[in-house]
Amino acid sequence: MPEKLLRLSRCGGDPATIHRRRMANKSINWMIQLRRMMSISQIGPDKHQRDDTWSRLLEQVGQARDEQAFAKLFAHFAPLIKGFCLGNLNSNFPADAAEEVVQEVMFKVWQKAPSYDATKAAASTWVYTVMRNCRIDLMRRNKRTPTDKDGIDIDDIWDEADDDQAFVYLQQSSNEALIDRSFTQLPPEQRQVLTQVYMQGKTHQQISDETGLPLGTVKSRVRIGLKKMQTLIVGAEKAAEKNRESWQ
Amino acid sequence: MITHHPDDNLLTEYSSGSLANALGVIVCAHLQTCPHCRKRVELLNKLGAAILTQSVAEVVQPQTLEQLMMRIRSQPAAAAASDKPSNSHELHPTYARDPLLKHVPKVIAKLLPRDGTLKWERVSGSLKTARLKTGQNQYEVAFQCISSGGKVVEHDHRGVEVTMVLCGSFSDEDGVYNQGDFLVRNPGEVHRPTATQNQDCLCISVVAAPVKVTGIFGKLVNPFLSFRPA
Numbered sequence: 001m002p003e004k005l006l007r008l009s010r011c012g013g014d015p016a017t018i019h020r021r022r023m024a025n026k027s028i029n030w031m032i033q034l035r036r037m038m039s040i041s042q043i044g045p046d047k048h049q050r051d052d053t054w055s056r057l058l059e060q061v062g063q064a065r066d067e068q069a070f071a072k073l074f075a076h077f078a079p080l081i082k083g084f085c086l087g088n089l090n091s092n093f094p095a096d097a098a099e100e101v102v103q104e105v106m107f108k109v110w111q112k113a114p115s116y117d118a119t120k121a122a123a124s125t126w127v128y129t130v131m132r133n134c135r136i137d138l139m140r141r142n143k144r145t146p147t148d149k150d151g152i153d154i155d156d157i158w159d160e161a162d163d164d165q166a167f168v169y170l171q172q173s174s175n176e177a178l179i180d181r182s183f184t185q186l187p188p189e190q191r192q193v194l195t196q197v198y199m200q201g202k203t204h205q206q207i208s209d210e211t212g213l214p215l216g217t218v219k220s221r222v223r224i225g226l227k228k229m230q231t232l233i234v235g236a237e238k239a240a241e242k243n244r245e246s247w248q
Numbered sequence: 249m250i251t252h253h254p255d256d257n258l259l260t261e262y263s264s265g266s267l268a269n270a271l272g273v274i275v276c277a278h279l280q281t282c283p284h285c286r287k288r289v290e291l292l293n294k295l296g297a298a299i300l301t302q303s304v305a306e307v308v309q310p311q312t313l314e315q316l317m318m319r320i321r322s323q324p325a326a327a328a329a330s331d332k333p334s335n336s337h338e339l340h341p342t343y344a345r346d347p348l349l350k351h352v353p354k355v356i357a358k359l360l361p362r363d364g365t366l367k368w369e370r371v372s373g374s375l376k377t378a379r380l381k382t383g384q385n386q387y388e389v390a391f392q393c394i395s396s397g398g399k400v401v402e403h404d405h406r407g408v409e410v411t412m413v414l415c416g417s418f419s420d421e422d423g424v425y426n427q428g429d430f431l432v433r434n435p436g437e438v439h440r441p442t443a444t445q446n447q448d449c450l451c452i453s454v455v456a457a458p459v460k461v462t463g464i465f466g467k468l469v470n471p472f473l474s475f476r477p478a
Contacts (some may be wrong), residue, residue, distance in 0.1 A: 003300055011270075014419065019256060030413060054468065056281050067317065071313065074313050078299055078308045078312070078313070079305035079306050079307060080301060080303050080305055081300070081303075082305075082306040082307075082308055083303035083304045083305050083306040084299070084300050084303040086306055087303050087304065098306070098309065098361075099309060099312060102308055102312060103312055103315065103316050103319075106316055107316060107319060110316075110320050121290075121293075122297070124297040124298075124301050125290075125293050125294050125296070125297040125301065127297070127300070128293060128296040128297040129293055129296075130301045131300065132263075132264070132265040133265070135265060136265045140269070144376070152269070152273065152355075152358055152359060153358075156276075156354075156355055156358050157271065157272040157273050157276050157355060158262075158265065158280035159276065159354075159355070160275070160276060160280065160286055160289050161418065165305050170381070176297060176298065179295055179297075179298050180289070180298040180301070180302070183295060183298050183299070183302075184302070188292045194260075194299070195299055196261075197260060197261070197264045197266065198264045198295070198296050198299045199299065199303075200266075201264055201265050201266045202266050203261055203266045203267070203268075204257060219257050221253075221255050222256065222257055222260055223257060226256050226292075226295075237409070241353070243273070
């Protein structure tokens, strides 16, 4: 039997073996190609390049003051900002006020765009923080007493980045798509309380007062929700890592 | 090494923009010194973005963009450029020379009176305080400076008290707190902070203000009701 095999391999062998060998070669080629593709696709995250449309448009607005790019961003984000302001029965914003907020937020987006750095945040996260600060400013301006003029700027308080100390961004925290997905996987009561915290900009105490839920319950739902998201994200990241390693 | 951090609830309130200004200031001061919590907030901000992008899109009136573009075009280019005049947050020479103040986080530097006239008031032999203005009346924000090895009189808290160590370190019954550490004390939690021997300790504290008497009478009486924890 071994003799026969040896002979076959030397002189090309029977058609079935040749076919098998070809198939094996093909699949090796395919694997090499795939690995090459994988390594190319890894250049992106390593260099912190973002390829989502909105981040690129926002960079154009910031660097080239591109009005057309801005109009595209407006078409995407303005309806979402309005929906966010009106969402969840938010009594703080009647519809016409929401329209004003939209204009104010997008005005700030235009103004601040030159400071946008795609290596540090995706456009959606950056727009979210601009919107948040804008809302704090608008809500507090209504409540301010005349003596408050010497108060500190909202943008100085809600500015956790310390550009002076330039912490190296060694590793981006998890990507937006994963966070998005893990949030939708939360049980409804956790998702709801987080939505309330963010959409209505209310403290845990205010939510407790309004919903009648004990403060401890509100707090633990937020905490457990975040922890669960973390677990889902870490799990997905590990799976992705494993997938990548198996090709290397 | 920072070992005491704000909890997830407080960071979520920060990221969602619901914290009162005074608490926002002290959380921000911590974030500007703590990469660990910064990363946490970065994640929470992405959650905010997720909730924003999952919102139900509402039709925006067609003229809104037009109005906005007119507003943008009417902005003189120079005004847009000088939008960040506060960028030059150079410390007043008086603070820059002060070993306790020269390295305070950016957000704290903004609270210092620009003319260099930070007013210290002596509370006891080892404790002096200086009040800071944050443009609100819910919380009292102040520097607390304990001289090296000094003990602060034992005290309770009438409202929640949040403290962050800006320079030096102190200890109490529960532990040692170093630069950047962040503590929350609730009413009923009695403690007696003591600064470490080798160095004065500077903290910033945010305390829920005591019951306020309003009106003109209140303006006269409130200074005497003020509450100055360590």
